[in-house]
Amino acid sequence: MSHYNSFDSFRTKKSKEKKDKARKKALTNTVIKDDFVVDYAEDFGIVIEVKYNNAYVLYHDDIVFAKLRKDLNIACNKIVYPGDKVVLEKKNNDYIIQNLIKRKSLLSRIKVDSTRIETKGSLKNIAANVDLAVIVVSAKEPPLHSKFIDRYLLILQSSNIDSVICLNKSDLKSEQEEKILDIYRKIGIKVIETSTYENIGIEELRDVLRGKQAIFVGNSGVGKSSLTNAIMNYNDIKTGSISQKSKRGCHTTTSSKYYIWEDDSSIIDTPGIRSLDVSSFDIEEIKEYFYEFDEYKGKCKYRDCLHYKEPLDSCAIKYAVEQGKINKNRYDSYVRIIDGLNNK
Ligand SMILES: Nc1nc2c(ncn2[C@@H]2O[C@H](COP(=O)(O)OP(=O)(O)O)[C@@H](O)[C@H]2O)c(=O)[nH]1
Ligand SMILES: [Mg+2]
Ligand SMILES: [Zn+2]
Structure with a gap:
């Protein structure tokens, strides 16, 4: 750090400030309408799944179907994401999303580019208010490659989200995978090994997820949905009603879904991400x-x-x-x- 030439560090700082500003703006989508985003609300629901023009919202222990406020004049899936906290209003028999509570974080597949904020379509937002991302990889089928992990790490770091690695299908693990995992342990990233087949590591994974709004990311077929199920099966009694309801639609993998498995502990299961575009960095x-x-x-x-x-x-x-x-x-x-x- 100290070796940096002062002009250089000034320039870096300037562009960083600009970027931070852009990111903050993107976090709340203030470009859309000033009164849509609020700092706080006593009564709110959590978005568990978003379709084009509406969302399923977990509200007072129930799952309700809600539409976005009309005057915003934008598709629902362009401004609310799983994990978002929203203020609902009941009009006749319909729930309307009136407000969005300011986000803590927003995970985007493509980096929030300061020059392209207004072109919302170019941005693939995945989830909001994520505390922890679990990069799920499998030992085999699909094979483990560090390049995927590195790209996920890049995207997560740029969204300011802590990450851990979960190596699933540890029942198929060999020396070769062990070596790759060591790379990450050495740079200080926590690695958890699991097998949903042999019920290994699930408890350790729960310990890491407890009290957090977490997201499972990773390529298709690594076992994200299987792990979500394994986590959910635990403690049926305590959160039974919610977990049963939020299990709905478990088989489809086209959109991200939100699951509560314990008080204050949730998982967002995401579909496989095909391309990890890091070209805007x-x-x-x-x-x-x-x-x-x-x-x-x-x-x-x-x-x-x-x-x-x-x-x-x-x-x-x-x-x-x-x-x-x-x-x-x-x-x-x-x-x-x-x-x-x-x-x-
Ligand atoms: N060998 C092995 N296979 C697993 C394990 N967990 C899941 N699978 C299998 O991997 C495949 C993909 O799992 P899925 O949960 O749908 O992956 P997702 O696409 O990441 O959600 C399924 O056929 C699972 O049965 C595991 O621990 N060991
Ligand atoms: Mg899945
Ligand atoms: Zn060099």
């Missing part, structure tokens, strides 16, 4: 999200080093990779992501 930001680069900050010969095409003897990061101090898979992911930006 900028290199400066990507560098920051590779935590393990931190300790080499300012040590490259050129202060604007991208740790990319620069010669080995000028780049502290490349040297660290060569020395085995930074994991090669992670560095390769970094290079692939930068390659992707340059080919745009």
Whole structure:
């Protein structure tokens, strides 16, 4: 940090400020209508699933079907997401979403780009108010690749959401997968191993999820829905009514769904995400999200080093990779992501 040239750090700071501002704006979608977002409301429901023009909302221990306030003149799935807290009003027999309570976080598949805020269509928002993301991967079927994890991590970090990794299908695990998991343990990310078949690690996963609004992300087929079921089956008595109701539609995987499995503890199960578009990130930001680069900050010969095409003897990061101090898979992911930006 201290090695940074002052002009550079000023510039970085400026663009960061701009980005933070843009992100804040996107969090509440204030572009839409000023009075839609409120700071607080005593009585609210939680959105569990959103269709094009309406939403299922968990409200007073019941699931109600609600439509968005007409005057907003926008499709429901463009401004509310699973996990959102909304204020409802009953008009005749219909529930209307009158207000949205200000979000804590908003997870977007594509980074919130400061220049494209107004083009809401380009942004794929997944869930709101997430405290913790569980990146679910499987040992086999589909095979484990660190590049997926790295892309998920990038997206989650840029949304400011804490993440843990859950390796499911641990019944199929071999040495090879163990090595990949070690990469992440070494950079300080918690790894939980589970098997829904053998009922392994489920209790540990519950401990991590307890008291949080969590989201399961990961490629299709890794076991997100199976894990959601495994977590839900526990403690049927306590949350029985809600959990039975929110189990509705469990088989479909086209949209994200919200499940409460214990008081104050919920899971958002997401469908498989096919492409993880990280092309709207900028290199400066990507560098920051590779935590393990931190300790080499300012040590490259050129202060604007991208740790990319620069010669080995000028780049502290490349040297660290060569020395085995930074994991090669992670560095390769970094290079692939930068390659992707340059080919745009
Ligand atoms: N071997 C093994 N297979 C599992 C495990 N958990 C889930 N599966 C299987 O993996 C497949 C995909 O599971 P699903 O929960 O639908 O994955 P999702 O697409 O991530 O929601 C199903 O055939 C499950 O039976 C596990 O712990 N071990
Ligand atoms: Mg699923
Ligand atoms: Zn470098």
